[in-house]
Amino acid sequence: xxxxxxxxxxxxxxxxxxxxxxxxxxxxxxxxxxxxxxxxxxxxxxxxxxxxxxxxxxxxxxxxxxxxxxxxxxxxxxxxxxxxxxxxxxxxxxxxxxxxxxxxxxxxxxxxxxxxxxxxxxxxxxxxxxxxxxxxxxxxxxxxxxxxxxxxxxxxxxxxxxxxxxxxxxxxxxxxxxxxxxxxxxxxxxxxxxxxxxxxxxxxxxxxxxxxxxxxxxxxxxxxxxxxxxxxxxxxxxxxxxxxxxxxxxxxxxxxxxxxxxxxxxxxxxxxxxxxxxxxxxxxxxxxxxxxxxxxxxxxxxxxxxxxxxxxxxxxxxxxxxxxxxxxxxxxxxxxxxxxxxxxxxxxxxxxxxxxxxxx
Amino acid sequence: xxxxxxxxxxxxxxxxxxxxxxxxxxxxxxxxxxxxxxxxxxxxxxxxxxxxxxxxxxxxxxxxxxxxxxxxxxxxxxxxxxxxxxxxxxxxxxxxxxxxxxxxxxxxxxxxxxxxxxxxxxxxxxxxx
Numbered sequence: 001x002x003x004x005x006x007x008x009x010x011x012x013x014x015x016x017x018x019x020x021x022x023x024x025x026x027x028x029x030x031x032x033x034x035x036x037x038x039x040x041x042x043x044x045x046x047x048x049x050x051x052x053x054x055x056x057x058x059x060x061x062x063x064x065x066x067x068x069x070x071x072x073x074x075x076x077x078x079x080x081x082x083x084x085x086x087x088x089x090x091x092x093x094x095x096x097x098x099x100x101x102x103x104x105x106x107x108x109x110x111x112x113x114x115x116x117x118x119x120x121x122x123x124x125x126x127x128x129x130x131x132x133x134x135x136x137x138x139x140x141x142x143x144x145x146x147x148x149x150x151x152x153x154x155x156x157x158x159x160x161x162x163x164x165x166x167x168x169x170x171x172x173x174x175x176x177x178x179x180x181x182x183x184x185x186x187x188x189x190x191x192x193x194x195x196x197x198x199x200x201x202x203x204x205x206x207x208x209x210x211x212x213x214x215x216x217x218x219x220x221x222x223x224x225x226x227x228x229x230x231x232x233x234x235x236x237x238x239x240x241x242x243x244x245x246x247x248x249x250x251x252x253x254x255x256x257x258x259x260x261x262x263x264x265x266x267x268x269x270x271x272x273x274x275x276x277x278x279x280x281x282x283x284x285x286x287x288x289x290x291x292x293x294x295x296x297x298x299x300x301x302x303x304x305x306x307x308x309x310x311x312x313x314x315x316x317x318x319x320x321x322x323x324x325x326x327x328x329x330x331x332x333x334x335x336x337x338x339x340x341x342x343x344x345x346x347x348x349x350x351x352x353x354x355x356x357x358x359x360x
Numbered sequence: 361x362x363x364x365x366x367x368x369x370x371x372x373x374x375x376x377x378x379x380x381x382x383x384x385x386x387x388x389x390x391x392x393x394x395x396x397x398x399x400x401x402x403x404x405x406x407x408x409x410x411x412x413x414x415x416x417x418x419x420x421x422x423x424x425x426x427x428x429x430x431x432x433x434x435x436x437x438x439x440x441x442x443x444x445x446x447x448x449x450x451x452x453x454x455x456x457x458x459x460x461x462x463x464x465x466x467x468x469x470x471x472x473x474x475x476x477x478x479x480x481x482x483x484x485x486x487x488x489x
Contacts, residue, residue, distance in 0.1 A: 029398065032398070032399055033398050033399055033424050033425065034398075034399035034424060037424075222398070222424065222425060226424060290402065290446070291402055291404070291422075292401060292402050292422040292427065294426075294427065312424060313401040313402065313422070313424050315424065320402075339404075339420065
């Protein structure tokens with residue numbers, strides 16, 4: 001049974017090619033994935049991410065609850081609207097999901113989790129929330145539109161409702177602000193500046209068209225994937241899952257080890273893994289030969305074998321790139337097995353292109 | 361609606377085939393195929409001189425989205441490949457039936473072409489997809 005977001009008719013009217021994504025009928029592109037990718041890097045594009053799950057967590061003990069639930073520490077959030085990226089781990093230290101949590105008030109946090117993991121996330125959160133008497137409220141009546149690119153904020157500000165625009169103008173990176181039933185955050189999944197805007201579904205179709213009239217072009221899931229890959233951002237279910245730890249998923253930076261007494265779920269396992277020394281890490285690969293890297297290709301290096309987790313042609317770099325889980329002893333170069341041929345690749349930090357510039 | 365020129369023959373795996381005056385057979389992918397694949401970024405051409413049977417996977421085209429095999433429409437020897445695709449695979453998106461040809465075959469038996477679909481059969485197959 002497939003679901004549609006409140007922007008489905010807008011997508012059809014803008015010529016979208018629709019595909020199934022985690023049970024949702026979503027636009028893969030509106031013509032050319034390549035043009036859409038460049039549109040975001042050079043100007044401004046908008047993504048319908050209403051399929052993602054917005055969850056409000058409320059209660060007097062919501063902060064200690066999240067300090068147990070998440071590997072990152074919400075105590076780092078001091079100002080209202082501030083965002084934190086975190087992994088949610090199981091008892092084995094495997095990643096249940098990655099998410100963004102916003103501090104709204106002392107007794108209210110808002111979380112945005114992946115659509116594909118919605119059911120298991122909600123079950124897990126409910127299960128953990130009980131002892132903290134935290135209320136878990138999904139917000140399916142909310143739409144979410146990401147507006148990304150160097151001109152995205154200016155163009156979005158020109159059409160945001162009065163009051164909302166004023167409040168969003170001076171937002172710092174990774175901060176958000178709620179105005180009435182709108183919420184605007186300076187976050188995203190492309191490596192470009194921009195906003196993620198949560199708004200009531202009933203207002204979303206008109207707002208989408210207002211953004212379009214302001215020169216923000218619709219962008220499909222295809223370009224969303226190449227943009228996030230260039231930015232070196234993991235995709236849940238592809239680059240990481242319940243069998244991988246944050247330490248082997250390039251998410252070590254999201255684990256708050258201090259204070260030592262904070263007993264978050266999975267801590268014991270990943271602390272032991274860290275103490276013993278990790279065997280693998282997630283790196284970036286840049287293909288030096290001609291060809292295209294994809295997920296699940298074998299990586300060969302002196303230190304052993306690894307595997308690509310995501311790969312694509314990078315429209316910005318005009319060569320192929322990949323994320324790969326490889327032995328920690330990998331050097332500066334390796335080979336990737338592509339259709340029985342061994343192609344040369346350079347090993348780099350897993351971030352390729354952000355804010356209009358190559359990171360290589 | 362995608363273009364299906366009437367002077368070509370087609371396979372159900374979306375290759376087109378044209379018999380040239382010199383007896384060679386030119387092969388490419390159809391407008392429908394290039395549209396379904398999206399922006400092409402890499403073409404792995406077959407090796408000249410290789411002798412292949414009908415249905416053999418002989419080369420690969422890759423779009424941003426995915427890799428897709430190209431199959432030999434008829435048995436024969438690869439006698440030429442389109443080198444411009446090495447640096448500009450997007451020629452296939454822009455001109456799938458002309459500048460975007462992929463390789464040429466010297467067929468084992470020219471009559472094999474007659475077994476392939478004509479334009480109207482291919483069009484009705486597309487409608488059924």
